[in-house]
Amino acid sequence: MTQINRLPCGLVDQTTTLKFSFNGNIFEGHPGDTLASALLANGQRLVGRSFKYHRPRGIFTAGSEEPNALVELRTGASQEPNTRATVTELFDGLEARSQNHRGSLAFDMMAVTDLLSPFLGAGFYYKTFMWPKSFWEKVYEPAIRSAAGLGSLSGEEDPDVYDKGFLHCDLLIIGAGPAGLAAALNAGKAGLRVILADEDFRMGGRLNAETLSVDGMPGTDWAAKAAGELMNMSNVRMMTRTTVYGGYDHGIYGALERVTDHMPSSGGKPRQILWRIYSKHAILAAGATERPIAFANNDRPGIMLAGAVRAYANRWGVTPGQHVTLFTNNDDGWRTASDLQARGINIAAIIDSRSCDAPAQIAGAEIFMGTHVIDTSGRLGIKSIKLSNRRIVATDCLAVSGGWNPNVHLTCHQRGKPEWRDDIAAFVPGAALPNAMHVAGAACGSLTLAGALTEGHRAADLIISLSGKASHSETPPRAEAEAASISAFWHVQSDTGRAWIDLQNDVTVKDIKLAHKEGYRSVEHLKRYTTLGMATDQGKTANVLALAVMAEQTGQSIRETGTTIFRPPYTPVAIGAFAGRARGRDFRPFRLTPSHNWAAVQGATFVEAGAWLRAQMFPRAGESHWRQTVDREVAQTRKSVGICDVTTLGKIDIQGRDAAEFLNRVYANGFAKLAVGKVRYGLMLREDGFVMDDGTTARLAEHHYLMTTTTANAGLVFRHLEFCRQCLWPELDVHLISVTDGWAQFSVAGPNSRRLLQKIVDPTHNISNAAFPYMACGDVTICGGTRARLFRISFSGELAYELAVPARFGAALISVLMAAGDEFEAIAYGTEALGAMRIEKGHPAGNELNGQTTALNLGFGAMLSDKKDCIGNTLSRRPALVAPDALRMMGFKPVDLSQSLASGAHFVASGKAATTENDEGWMTSVTFSPELGHSIGLGFIKRGHERIGEIVIAADPLRGQSIAVEIVSPHFVDPEGVRLRG
Amino acid sequence: MHYSAWSLFWQGLKGNTDWKPAWREPQPKGRYDVIIVGGGGHGLAAAYYLSSVYGITNVAVIEKGWIGSGNAGRNTTIIRSNYLLPGNEPFYELSMKLWEGLEQDFNFNAMVSQRGVLNLCHTDGQRDAYARRGNAMLMAGADAVLLDPVGVRRMCPFLDFDNARFPIKGGLWQKRGGTARHDAVVWGYARGADSRGVDIIQNCEVTGFVMENGVCKGVETSRGTIMAGKVGVSVAGSSGRVMAGAGMRLPIESHVLQAFVSEGLKPIIPGVVTYGAGHFYISQSDKGGLVFGGDIDGYNSYAQRGNLPVVEDVCESGMALVPMIGRARLLRMWGGVMDMSMDGSPIIDKTPVDGLYFNGGWCYGGFKATPASGYCFAHLLATDVPHPTATAYRLDRFRTGAVIDEKGAGAQPNLH
């Protein structure tokens, strides 16, 4: 197919041909084209269907504000829905498909909705589909959902990678049109660190779309020269294809750079980069967006914004039609006629709503002043227009200009409110701009080229002087002032036809009137009731028009009517870009224990514990069920000796003359009298009296302690201790440092643990039961002089130690321990066996220390002393926390010992129904006890300590189970603690 | 005017010229039996139930801006009753039952859509906690199903099962959970209350309270003094500001929560899915947008906007859970002011000031509670005793220690 609408001009490389496909048809275009310009060049006017009424639609704009020309780009996992053809750079082999139709694009079966439009006005669905009640989920909603959305996701994982980056600058300039370029030249020459970002792939903005001159040369040439100059400044970073999508606090801007979207494939590069830009100052030079005028059937393919029509002609060498008509309310629109006519395109007619003298004469064009377009014809593309003087004019492209709206979006991201200006009939940035933001050019309402150049230059002047530098360019670039007079005109009154305002969501003037009639008059109600401005284009071409129509209905001014809130992002941003590389296995970093690689070689399975991966168990050949493995690990530990990596426990080194006092205040139980060389269990409360964490703290020397925390709470506890130290008791001489990663630590548990350790610990250290009793600790050396710390503490209930070495020796130590344990048939055990043994022993862990429990609940009520202050002491005495029927942590065993208990079951008294009113507590942790040979559990039950021996029901309706259980002591194994002292 | 398919058809034939305003724009009267401060979902629901259930129709709802302009108008539309604690679950189940009959009750289609809510778990401890919760739900008369990984995969094959940093170990599914069209809930209650005589007064800011001998007798507003038998305050994120007018300090901080919606896409996500290893929940609206959110920004704010770290955190979690959404584009992000309480649970109670009642502390979970919150607040205003499902929502519970702390995070609002 030939490019029937291609003109011999523009900024595309017509010597090179690119092939692309649209709905399977092969077309040709050139480097520099967008998909939209190439489609127009090939005479493809129909490109999509609207959301609600499935109206045929064509390309409407030449920029990121496009409401109609959305396509699915690429194929397979790379399929990209809702991609705007107007900003999609053409590349060889590009594949695009139109969206939102059943059947072909030209014969969409869903277009029947258009015929039903009298019944489908704004908010129709709020008034029906309510009967019969069950039909919503079964009939109505499935039907509505089947019509939902525009494009579709592939359903596959996004195959591309995304990067994130951080940039710092003195001045961020958003938009490289005339204002942005003038500002960048000035600031760049003055030596500021400048970032110039533009969403387009070519610097210059509207200069590339117009035929105006700057400094005596064509605007496009000036833009190219300016960009070249800036490119050579080492202090200026030029970022094309980069959309500054949001403004955030303190001069931080979010920007998206599209790195490979203009290429056939990303070729291993990141597809896009999400930049966080830290700026001292910013100049918003984002230009303006043209808006249409509403009239009956103003949505047909071939009806386009006037500025877009001449952009296609001037920049891309494409005419959207051969018999072009123009409908305008302002002088700027006339430039479309003169530019196209200069390129040899026939201008059939110019219709201007203003009753004044024609601002120009265009050869061959009929001119109708004070006239409106009142209707159009052409089902799949415009064929003719009907004027208010009843004339019918044949045309294949109607260019419409209703004036220009400054792109104020980024001035509003911090809740700034734009202000209305009557002279340009548009909103401009309000006086309360985000800190250090300046606005220049069309974005500020200066809609002439000369104004933009001057403002950009002057804004940079201001920032240069604020930065303590001097400007090296006295005068801004020069341009002739062009005519820009406008007389606000919003929509042509019509009693019959529908006049579109929001093209994508099919919101018409009638819908606005209906919303008004039904009381949805606030702009936000209007938006929400009609879905105005909620489509992918966020109403960039629609919103102001809608406000004007609403203002007309209420009799208020547009200023009084106000606008909806502009929110980030300026244009939609891929979710993948916000995620960057944090996805899949890389979602969060892994923390690995020192014995991780060793455990992996042993065939361990691993489990996530926060960011840590811990060995869960060490299955052996022949073990077909995980229980076999865990039972063996427990049994062997209790029989001989087992070794477990406990490095993940938080470790906090505490030093200072007041360290003892500090500990005494952060722990609920007393720590003032802990002797050097001893360890003590510590229970830590939050200030609200609930348990925060538990662990042990060892006194290594007079003013030196080492605290351990649970794995899960290591960070929380450290933060809390620093708060206590710095904010509550700054007078105490105490210092903290986290040494969790500094020490590898292994539990060596079981009756043979001492004998094993005696083979490793250097003989100069006596670790006999007498010299190193239960709860002893101290510095030792092992393996002939390696520094280590030994703690005689037990989580399993067995004779047990924890041995710590500097982390770099951890990997070696596990091998040494296992080798030394060979004669005892020592085994390594994982978190499952650890958990089973602690339940047998009745130690609370994560399921019991869940932030909802008190010392009293855990059976540690006696630990609290009213003789000292400590965090949480006062509030732990609140009435509800010490109520007589408070929960108590107890042990539970099934009456029928062959039954298995389940965590999460709730306790109710025998004979009572399982209801909220009868709820007495719940099972927190269960395990099979190899020692006892049956299932056991820990749980909380009201007044449990007074109910030992009582049979209650562990109700588990979730899993269809209800088991009679006996309340027992939580200490199933060695309740007297003989073993751990042995 | 009754809404129905017939009225829609008839009006369509007549050119849609006879539709009436969904609610009036009355001038405030000098006195009402009850004034509700705050025209959000909760305030309007309270007025609706006062008029429809408790027969009190001389009621005004006073709204600073436009109705539904607070959190009712900017949330992720999820409804569910999957709570753990006995102080909460019966209340939220009441709410769910009210949702289930709401549209027929107030004659407005709020698109209550029970497509299910699935909470995923990623550790054994989390699964134990979900089992405890699921049983609590069933014991309160709600529905719950515990799924294993196979069951989750059958329901949501698009989740990351094969390359996940935190593998999915199962999930707790509430079939009756789902979403509702948030704005329509506001409008439905407003229209229903208005038709029963309630005055909805928009663009009227309450600037203070009329106090006589320590008793609240009305409100001062930007449109003059309005007297009342009782005043109920239901202003969510503005609770601190408004109640300061009665000299009260609250166990509440105002925080910003951001939420997100993507461009419209053909349906691909069936119900609501929440991630258990990161801050992320997602559903897809009937219009096709992916609606998702995560954690609060974490600092006190009334600015109704957030910052980038949370945006990135939410999207990271989203990509970790649902890797197919990478090429979907985030269309709009917004922030609302959350009245974060000290235990993450709400307050519906009398205040120390006679005649002044308070409803707040909804944190970021107020939307699903809208019907029950309105119902229970109406009950309290009408009878002066708490509704049986809302007896735990006392203002003094931090003094007594009877907190309702679902997360076990303690008295730090940004952890709830």
Add this chain to the structure above:
Amino acid sequence: MIINHPLLGPRDAQEFTYFGDASLINRPDWQAEDAAELFYEYLHVRDNPAGEHRELWYHEHGDRSWLVVTRNTLTHEISKVEIARDVALTRRHGQ
């Protein structure tokens, strides 16, 4: 947001963890007559101002300083940043 750390200069707020109102520094006397009431108020009841707010931030991914940041909750503008320990010490000496 950017917090201008008194020791380290401007840092992204992402490096910090937020805690709450700076009045949390003022922990009551446990031996006071009305200690229960004082602690209840200290921990739970907030001014929650819409405007200037003194609040505690912890440089968790940095030097572990607790800071008192004066920030406007309507605009997020930060007008002052102090080392919390200095604030706490000053308060002590003021008593």
